[in-house]
Amino acid sequence: MSIPKARRPANQSQLELGGSVRSDDFISSNVPLQLTAVIESERSWLKLGLKEVWNYRELLYFLAWRDIRVRYKQTALGALWAILQPLLGMLVFTLLFTSLSGVTTGNLPYPLFAYSGLVLWVFFANSVTYSANSLVGNANLLTKVYFPRIIIPTAAVAACVLDFFISCSLLVPLSLWYGVKFSASVLLAPIFVMLTILLATGVGLFMAALCVKYRDVRYALPFAVQLLMFVSSVITPPSLIPEKFRWLFMLNPLTGTIENFRTALFGGSLNWTSLMAATVVTLLVCSGALIYFRRVEQSFADIV
């Protein structure tokens, strides 16, 4: 068994992006060595290092792939759960709201209303929960290997995207069953999916970083996520909310995203106010989480 000679490195470097070093004979050559990493106590908190993350995209892919593999290997129903989660939710809420309280959802049959909201919601809730626990769950990686830490919670969100697409596929037979046609604006739906992914990543990053230091997050989060559902127009139309509090409802970026996602799927006019609010809040949350994460990630290995 032999180790091949050190070869010309790929453009990717382990620590930080730097130049490449001529390597086959780099000891004897006169080419000066190039600096690939500087290790210092402080790093500018403005430096987000997104380029470095890009260099590690394969790791992101493999971690997400691992999460999916493991999740499906250990469950009897596997990918079916991706559909069962929102489907069972739909059945429960349909029973609850239509037969007991008589909520009306316009032209859209309530089951379709609930399911289209639940697919985005389940994705958001799972992503945030998985990524919040991801750093603590991968403590051995944090203390033994270097890579941009942001990869771990991001991979957890990425692993949930697949589930989302699987659960979305049920929308087609459901709408056929209820005789509702998709509108042409369905082409806009990916925008709202992207917004949800961004928001889930932002919240996930923030919670993951917080959870390294305060394990309370693990216990508080499931409860908080549960509560959030009731103010996100997932199962109830915003028309049910008293006018006075509707602005508060709108501040929740999920409200605007889910509402407009539904509109994009089944037609109607987009709610531009809620869309703008959702976009702005999502971007704020995302960039805030990113900055916070980069600032505290240096201490992860020491305290996890």
Add this chain to the structure above:
Amino acid sequence: MPPIIRVDNLSKRYRIGALQRSYFSARESLMNSLVAPFQRRRSEAESSVVWALRDVSFAVQPGEVVGIIGSNGAGKSTLLKILSGITKPTVGRAELYGRVSSLLEVGTGFHPELTGRENVFLNGAILGMRREEVKRHFDSIVAFAEIAPFIDTAVKHYSSGMYVRLAFAVAAHLEPEILIVDEVLSVGDAQFQRKCLGVMDQAAHTGRTVLFVSHNLSAVNHLCRRGIVMVAGRIKFDGTQTEAVANYLTGYNEIVSLRDRTDRAGSGEMRVVAVSINDAQGRALDEAVSGQEIDICLDYESAQGFQSSRVIAGICIKTQLDAPVFLQHNRLTRVEWGALPARGSLICRIPKLPLPPSNYRLTFSLMDGSNYLDTMDNAFELKVAEGDFFGTGEVPPATHGCCLVEAEWRLEAEGNHRQQLGESDDVDQSVTRSLA
């Protein structure tokens, strides 16, 4: 030639609180800041901080293989973690001029539910290999690990040996310019360890720069050309690997009085409080010479009321690499002490010291029947200088054998030899074989 690694005044501070309890609950830190807003800052200023690394500076040239040695807690792993980028230094700076791979543990990120094949790709990605690289080396990795028939079996069904072999096989195919390796060779069986050392040797001979932490001093001696000794977070010695190993080992003897040593075992009813060597005339020696007649004295004290007529005193002489050379105790020579006074010396006379010039480590033990009264490793450093063991003026160096043996050589003609053996060629051959 400019260095490939430059480390300037690197220091790392840990809070002791943070070491003992790694995470906090929100309530605690909320309460702390409410109840005693200044407490943290005050305790921090006091003795609750520990410097795992203090003012460490060195430079490494391309192609150098550097062994870092030191006892547990000396800061070796912290240094490697900082150079790998895993944790930040509190003060100081390091510059690296090449692609770095660090191997602080084998099998980081292995998932028991995944198959061997899947784990190879996952672990490769974690170690910074690209998918193409892993694909290119895949067959070679599987061959190295010797697990070809099980490559599509979930790793949780592997034996621990198979697991470690596969994990190391992936790491063995890293192609960095700078390789940082923590104590990872201590896993697996002897055969596997030899294989790992072979890989490290290859890496060292292909122009890679290697930083290597190990407790295996003979591995450091063999693989490295330079050694750094760390003590309590600082660099104590930086030089050739042999000097470094010697320096590390002599460090044991800086504590002179055995009374203060806590690294002892046994009931303590009888304790050795000093070890010394005297010549035949009873004069204390700093160092002995090969072939000299010496007394090794174990000065003891026993607790009040301790009575035993079965005390066995033993000494073991070991090389610097901890290989025992010989053991001697008074049951071997059928000597009994009778009633022991409360204080005294148990003396072992060695008529002709059979050790080539070098430094040796002395381990002693006092036993009462089968119970240990007192025992201590590296209690004393026995320094042996060149001496005329054979009475011929010629002394073989310690590298050619760790003990000196009196012997006689003679020549016998072929006929005589046969007759004496009284056997056929077969025996002759088997003797030759066993010698080989």
